[in-house]
Amino acid sequence: SSRYLPRLTAALAGVAVVSLSLSVSSSVQARELSVSTVLSDAFPWGQAAEKWAELVAERSDGELTLRVYPNSQLVNGDQTREFSAMRSGLIDAAVGSTINWSPQVPELNLFSLPFFMPDVEAVDAVTGGAAGESVFAAIESRGVVPLAWGENGFRQLSNSQGPIDAPEDLEGLKIRVVGSPLFQDTFTALGANPTQMSWADAKPALTTGAVDGQENPLSVFDVARIDQVGQEYLTLWNYMNDPLVFAVNQQVWDSLSAEERTVLREAAEEAGAWEIAMTREQEPERLAAIKERGVTVTELDEAQHQAFVEATESVHDEWVPRIGSEIVEAARADMQGE
Numbered sequence: 316s317s318r319y320l321p322r323l324t325a326a327l328a329g330v331a332v333v334s335l336s337l338s339v340s341s342s343v344q345a346r347e348l349s350v351s352t353v354l355s356d357a358f359p360w361g362q363a364a365e366k367w368a369e370l371v372a373e374r375s376d377g378e379l380t381l382r383v384y385p386n387s388q389l390v391n392g393d394q395t396r397e398f399s400a401m402r403s404g405l406i407d408a409a410v411g412s413t414i415n416w417s418p419q420v421p422e423l424n425l426f427s428l429p430f431f432m433p434d435v436e437a438v439d440a441v442t443g444g445a446a447g448e449s450v451f452a453a454i455e456s457r458g459v460v461p462l463a464w465g466e467n468g469f470r471q472l473s474n475s476q477g478p479i480d481a482p483e484d485l486e487g488l489k490i491r492v493v494g495s496p497l498f499q500d501t502f503t504a505l506g507a508n509p510t511q512m513s514w515a516d517a518k519p520a521l522t523t524g525a526v527d528g529q530e531n532p533l534s535v536f537d538v539a540r541i542d543q544v545g546q547e548y549l550t551l552w553n554y555m556n557d558p559l560v561f562a563v564n565q566q567v568w569d570s571l572s573a574e575e576r577t578v579l580r581e582a583a584e585e586a587g588a589w590e591i592a593m594t595r596e597q598e599p600e601r602l603a604a605i606k607e608r609g610v611t612v613t614e615l616d617e618a619q620h621q622a623f624v625e626a627t628e629s630v631h632d633e634w635v636p637r638i639g640s641e642i643v644e645a646a647r648a649d650m651q652g653e
């Protein structure tokens with residue numbers, strides 16, 4: 316194929332063009348993989364992918380490079396098609412959210428079970444434990460090789476209407492949710508009126524008032540300046556954490572040398588650990604900046620928290636069987652340090 320043409324041409328042309336053919340063939344041999352992300356490098360998520368690319372280029376001496384395509388552009392903005400596109404080979408790799416891949420990998424809904432993982436220690440116990448391994452196995456069984464974890468963060472609730480500290484406050488509010496069915500159920504259980512749309516459509520919908528609220532981590536709220544489109548009320552309810560997964564298409568993975576695989580995996584692990592630490596470290600400054608800009612921030616006391624837990628119990632009843640009760644039980648055991 317055309318990939319070998321320059322070398323063939325050079326061979327036919329003989330010694331006179333040896334130096335030219337060397338430079339051409341080395342640039343032809345260098346391999347570039349496409350990496351999809353939903354958020355750009357203005358956000359920790361996009362920075363995670365850039366860090367991965369930087370480390371891979373460095374360690375492979377430029378023989379293997381990753382080109383990051385942010386804003387879900389490789390799937391025309393439809394982030395819930397990212398996993399399928401990676402599985403089919405349309406995209407070589409991605410740093411993607413468990414939420415966006417869950418329509419194809421139901422086990423990933425584990426992380427979206429409302430009020431299941433209370434804090435970062437619980438999240439780390441699950442991603443680093445037996446449940447995390449099962450989740451990675453579930454991804455792998457669907458034609459994609461998972462390499463490492465990252466983190467979008469705990470998702471917090473914002474709206475334009477008023478402070479929310481009880482499920483009743485959500486009554487009738489139109490809330491933008493991602494296109495993953497569990498979210499529809501959670502916000503329906505809370506009495507809200509959820510509307511599924513991509514991130515690309517979310518900000519316009521908030522701007523026009525087509526929706527009253529949304530949920531995203533503090534980093535996304537802060538960087539995207541969600542308060543400037545009328546989202547003046549923010550509830551810190553830590554209802555779920557949104558981990559990211561660094562992953563590569565199976566055929567692409569199989570086509571790499573053992574050294575290249577090691578470089579890709581180790582770089583993903585390092586980029587992921589770096590991004591998780593950074594995201595968590597930045598949260599207090601981000602919250603301060605958000606308050607500074609005039610957002611009313613609501614925190615829940617124990618009784619208020621409990622009311623949300625009870626209001627969303629039906630979501631667990633509905634979704635635990637779809638996720639697989641073994642994985643949910645393994646996650647419970649991981650969190651209890653068993």
Ligand code: X2X
Pocket residue numbers: 353354394412414415467493513514530531532535557
């Ligand atoms: O769409 C969202 O809310 C975002 C950017 O957080 C995800 O892709 C899950």
